[in-house]
Amino acid sequence: MKIAILALQGAFAEHEQMLRLLGVETTLIREHWEDVSGLIIPGGESTSMMRIMRDEGLFEPLRQAILDGLPVLGTCAGLIMLDRNHLDVMDITARRNAYGRQLGSFNTEEEFAGIGRVPMTFIRAPYIEEAGPEVEILATVEGKAVAARQKNMLVTAFHPELTADTRIHELFLSMVTSSSNDSIPR
Ligand code: GLN
Numbered sequence: 001m002k003i004a005i006l007a008l009q010g011a012f013a014e015h016e017q018m019l020r021l022l023g024v025e026t027t028l029i030r031e032h033w034e035d036v037s038g039l040i041i042p043g044g045e046s047t048s049m050m051r052i053m054r055d056e057g058l059f060e061p062l063r064q065a066i067l068d069g070l071p072v073l074g075t076c077a078g079l080i081m082l083d084r085n086h087l088d089v090m091d092i093t094a095r096r097n098a099y100g101r102q103l104g105s106f107n108t109e110e111e112f113a114g115i116g117r118v119p120m121t122f123i124r125a126p127y128i129e130e131a132g133p134e135v136e137i138l139a140t141v142e143g144k145a146v147a148a149r150q151k152n153m154l155v156t157a158f159h160p161e162l163t164a165d166t167r168i169h170e171l172f173l174s175m176v177t178s179s180s181n182d183s184i185p186r
Contacts, residue, residue: 010044043076091132120158
C-alpha cells in the first residue's frame with residue numbers, strides 16, 4: 001500500500017509523519033500524479049492550494065482518480081477542496097473560516113461515529129454547511145457537521161494529524177484496504 005499526500009502547501013509533513021508511525025509507505029505529490037492506493041489532501045489554504053493544483057496540471061487527474069474510486073482523506077482545507085465549489089467530487093458545501101474571530105483556532109473532544117471520543121484541533125476551520133443524501137455525517141461540534149464520509153471520501157474539518165491519536169488515519173487506511181480488496185470493476 002502506498003498513500004499519496006498532496007504536498008503543494010500546508011500541513012502535509014504531519015500526515016507523512018502519522019503514516020510513517022503507522023508503518024505505511026507515502027509519496028509526496030507536487031507535479032506528477034502517481035498510481036497509488038489512497039490520497040490525503042492536507043490542511044493549508046484552499047485558495048492557494050487550488051491555484052497551484054491548476055497551475056501544475058493536477059486538477060483533472062486528481063479529480064478523475066477520486067471519481068474512479070480512489071480513497072481520499074481531506075482534512076480542513078482538504079475538506080474544502082473536495083466540496084461542490086472546488087474539485088466537486090463530494091456532495092457537500094463547506095463554509096470556510098466558519099468559527100468567527102475568537103474561535104478561529106481551538107481544541108475540543110467530541111464523539112466520532114464508530115470510533116468514540118476523539119481530540120479535535122481546529123485551525124481557522126470550515127464546517128459542512130450542506131450535505132447531500134449520500135453523505136454520512138460522522139461528527140458534529142456545537143451542532144455543526146465537522147466530519148463526513150461519502151463512498152471513498154472521508155473528510156474532517158479538524159486536523160487529526162496534529163494530535164497523537166491515530167484512529168482517524170486508521171479509519172482511512174481501512175477504507176483503502178477494503179477498496180483494494182474490492183473485486184467490483186470500476
Ligand atoms: N482557512 C483555510 C481555508 O479556508 C483552511 C484552514 C486549514 O486548513 N487549517 O482554506
